[in-house]
Amino acid sequence: MNVDFIIVGQGIAGTCFAFELIKNQKSFIIIDKVEDNSSSKVALGVYNPLVLKWFTKVWKADEQISYFYKFYNEIEHFLKHNFIENEGIYKYLKTVYAQNMWLSKSPSKHKFDYMSQKILTINKEGLINTNFYGLVKKAGRIDIPLLLRLFKNHYVDKKILIEEDFNYEKLVFEHEGLYYNNIFSKNIIFCEGVKLFHNPYFKYLNLKPTKGEILAIYCKGLSLKNILHSRFLLIPLGNDYYSVGATYDWNNLDNLCTAEAKAEIKSMLDQTLKLPYKIISQRSGIRPSTFDRRAIVGRHNQYKNMYILNGLGTRGVLLSPYLSKCLVDYIYYNGVIDSDVDVKRFEKK
Ligand SMILES: Cc1cc2nc3c(=O)[nH]c(=O)nc-3n(C[C@H](O)[C@H](O)[C@H](O)COP(=O)(O)OP(=O)(O)OC[C@H]3O[C@@H](n4cnc5c(N)ncnc54)[C@H](O)[C@@H]3O)c2cc1C
Structure with missing residues (x-):
């Protein structure tokens, strides 16, 4: 050959x-x-041109995003399947400081308009916090x-x-x-x-490998369509199944799931969801970080x-x-x- x-x-x-x-x-x-x-x-399969802590662009964000959509459209055509899902990430802006930072950075000086100009409300009864979200555009998920x-x-x-x-x-x-x-x-x-x-x-x-853990949960009646970010990402997979995570651990680099990571993600869920939820599974992986x-x-x-x-x-x-x-x-x-x-x-x- x-x-x-x-x-x-x-x-x-x-x-x-x-x-x-x-x-x-x-x-x-x-x-x-x-x-x-x-x-x-x-x-989790999320793509996102912003650093969600500082609302700054990631390295070569404009170039990456431009090519990303072209590339995945070609893949979708090649494999005859859609992969780009859940477009838009709703970032919860918990503090007045975060809200002001969002508003000061959102006027678009970039090739693309990545940040909503306004602070938004999400009409979902299953959420504890429905106010104070910034929408990250040109972000979403690929089913990797x-x-x-x-x-x-x-x-x-x-x-x-x-x-x-x-x-x-x-x-x-x-x-x-x-x-x-x-x-x-x-x-x-x-x-x-x-x-x-x-x-x-x-x-x-x-x-400099980094371990990450995620949970899969079921939350009946939540019916979220968009990805939420509040400390962790909450990603709708359809039919009220969600992925949540991921944690960061630079020390423990085995592939085992830990009670600590589960508790960390659960604490975010408990501060986010009004509705009861069930944990379906927990997984871990090691990111090839540098x-x-x-x-x-x-x-x-x-x-x-x-x-x-x-x-x-x-x-x-x-x-x-x-x-x-x-x-x-x-x-x-x-x-x-x-x-x-x-x-x-x-x-x-
Ligand atoms: C919990 C978690 C959540 C994450 N969420 C996101 C996210 O939402 N968005 C995002 O962009 N990134 C995310 N990441 C990071 C992302 O997963 C990595 O950046 C990416 O998967 C790295 O891909 P890779 O192909 O370099 O490595 P890998 O996915 O590790 O693939 C390497 C492949 O090579 C094979 N291989 C290696 N050596 C050999 C060999 N000698 N012989 C044969 N086969 C070999 C392995 O078996 C494997 O199949 C997440 C990571 C984790 C752990």
Whole structure:
């Protein structure tokens, strides 16, 4: 078998990079070890151009958002399924300080109008607080597990998915590319999430993994349509099922669900919902965060046909499409990788 790329990892990073290759008529094979607790499979799937604490824009928000909608529209067309859901996030502005900060920042100086100009009310009897919300526009949710599953089915149909642990020792470099078993590929990209630390080629990179936990709840009669944010995100999944979270823990990095995280999320729910709710499940995952809070993208310093897309932290949903495009532009069209995210920043000078 002869391909343009071997992609290691089919989380949101590997999946978006693969779709960018499809768009550019490049061939690939994906090697992914199925893992139910991978960050992408646990993720709430929210995309949001603002830092909800300060109401400032995230890194390259305008560029990311522009490309995000184009990219997902193309995916929707390709997979014949809609993925963009729950558009708009209602941010609860608890204090007068937060309300004033919102109003001072909302006059649009940006490419897009991200913040409502007014403070809004939500007419939902099941909520304790119905006043003092700011609406974040160009925000919402993607059903990531469904997206990954549908792409996986596509790869299985096309016989371009190998479900196994990538064996780094089997990689053999040739002048024009590399061999992995009987596959010859011009290039390889690693999209391994937190499993990056197993990778001998990128030993010089350090992630700062962050554990996150979420709850799934049922709240009969709440009938929320939009995402709410008040300390945690409360995300309607339909039929009065909701996802809630996520917590942050930099110390305990196992995959076990904790009573502490459950209590933390419950306390937010108890301050938000008037109606009784039932906890259906709890899940945890580890985000591939970095020390400087920037993604890691680019070419290996020694192996010129080896690439990485990692370090997506808390924002994999919005970052993956944009960074996949930047990387493909860099590889095939002389594009430039922004120095903020370039893997080169970790190389010894
Ligand atoms: C609780 C929680 C909630 C979150 N909510 C959001 C959210 O709302 N919005 C948002 O944008 N982000 C969210 N995130 C963060 C988001 O999940 C990550 O940014 C993103 O999933 C990282 O994707 P990835 O593809 O880099 O890594 P992963 O999802 O970890 O995927 C890596 C894949 O590579 C495979 N792999 C690794 N090494 C090998 C190997 N050697 N051989 C074979 N396969 C390998 C793994 O099995 C896995 O399938 C959340 C994270 C958590 C934990």
